[in-house]
Amino acid sequence: MMTMATSRLGMVLFGIMILLPQCRAAKAWEVYDHSTPYDTEIVSSNPHRVEITFTDPVAFKDASMIDAAGHDIPVRFGIPEDDTLDMLVWLPDDLGPGSYTLSWYVYVTSHGHPDSGEIRFTIKAP
Numbered sequence: 001m002m003t004m005a006t007s008r009l010g011m012v013l014f015g016i017m018i019l020l021p022q023c024r025a026a027k028a029w030e031v032y033d034h035s036t037p038y039d040t041e042i043v044s045s046n047p048h049r050v051e052i053t054f055t056d057p058v059a060f061k062d063a064s065m066i067d068a069a070g071h072d073i074p075v076r077f078g079i080p081e082d083d084t085l086d087m088l089v090w091l092p093d094d095l096g097p098g099s100y101t102l103s104w105y106v107y108v109t110s111h112g113h114p115d116s117g118e119i120r121f122t123i124k125a126p
Contacts, residue, residue, distance in 0.1 A: 057084035058106035097125040
């Protein structure tokens with residue numbers, strides 16, 4: 001015989017089964033297309049800027065960068081005029097050999113969801 005508690009538990013589990021795939025789909029909004037330098041690229045010298053291209057228009061929120069030891073590296077960032085598919089991040093002129101991780105944060109303008117990612121690159125020693 002099914003009790004009221006068993007019936008409610010069944011409804012809750014059914015609701016979770018229905019909503020869980022939708023929660024996973026929310027991450028599918030990722031709009032990153034490519035970057036220069038590309039993720040994991042080894043470059044011969046300071047690229048001076050990173051250009052990130054998206055598949056959908058974005059509103060830029062933030063960017064930050066760290067070196068291999070986890071130290072913050074100051075960067076400047078923005079979106080070129082009348083171009084909501086690209087983000088530019090300018091790097092310090094004195095950026096030397098080593099490994100770096102650039103983190104970016106945007107809002108996708110078509111649906112307002114946040115998106116973020118990382119681009120790792122290495123400047124090799126001369």
